[in-house]
Amino acid sequence: MVAGLRHRQAGQEPAAPRPGRGHGPQAEVRRLLSLGARQLDVGQTGAEQFTVLADPEGNEFCVLDHAPTR
Template sequence: MAVRMAQYTIDVENLDVMVAFWSAALGYEVEQGDDGSAKLWPPEAPSAAAPTIWLQGSGTAKQGKNRLHLDLVADTDPQAEVRRLVGLGARHVDVGQTGTERFTVLADPEGNEFCVLDEPPTR
C-alpha cells in the first residue's frame, strides 16, 4: 500500500493576501470558509498530479526557512512564469543557491519559499 499527496497546507497570517496570490499563481478556484481558512481547488477534479491547497489562518507571521516547499513547473517558459509570479507579489530569495541550479527560488507574499523548476522532474 502507498499514499499520495492530496493537499498542501500553508499556515497564513493574512488570508486575503494569500488567497489572492496562490489562486492567481496556480489558477485554482477558491472556496473560502467562515473559519479563517480557504481551500483552493484545481480547475479540474483533484488528482495525484494536482493536489488541493489549504490556506489555514494562523494569525502569526512565518518564522525561519520552510522545511517543506512546493516545486512548481510552468506550462511554457519558466522565466516568464517567474516574472508573472513576481508581478503577483512573489520575490526572489536566497536559500544558499550556487547559481547553477535548474530552478528559481521565490517566496510568496508572506515569505514561504517555493521553486519554479526549469523543467519537470524526470526519472
Template sequence: MAVRIAQCTIDVEDLDLMVSFWSAALGYEIERGDDGSAKLWPPGQPSASSPSFWLQGSGTAKRGKNRLHLDLVADGDPQAEVRRLVELGARHVDVGQSGTEQFTVLADPEGNEFCVLDSAPTR
C-alpha cells in the same frame, strides 16, 4: 501500499492576500470557509493526483526557513512564469543557491519559499 499527496496546507497570516496570490499563481478555484480558511481547488474536473490547497488562517507570521516547500513547473517558459509570479507578489530569495541550479527560488507574499523548476522532474 502507498500514500499520495492529496492536499497542501499553508498556515497564513493574511488570508485575503494569500488566497489572491495562490489562486492566481496556480489558476485554482476559491472556496472560502466561514472559519478563517479557504480551499483552493484545481480547475475543472481534477484527477486524484491533483492536490488541493488549504489556506488556514493562523494569525501569526512565518518564522524561519521552510522545512518543506513546493517545487512548481510551468506550462510554458519557466522564466516568463517567474516574472508573472513576481508581478503577483512573489519575490526572489536566497537560500544558499550557487547560481547554476535548474530552478528559481521565490517566496510568496508571506515569505513561504517555493521553487519554479526549469523542467519537470524525470526518472
C-alpha cells in the same frame, strides 16, 4: 497565497498543466514576481535548475526549469 499559485503536499501528483500556460519557467517567474512574489537567495550557486521565490506571506517555493523526471 498569491492569486494564481497552486501548491501540493509532498508525495502528491502534480496537477495537469493549465491550458495556454506553455510559456516557460522564466516567464512564469516573471509573472509570479508581478503578482507579489519575491526572489530569495538561499545559498544558490547559480548551477541550480530552479528559482527560489516567496509569496507575500513569506512561504517559500521553487519554480523548476523543467519538469522532473521519474
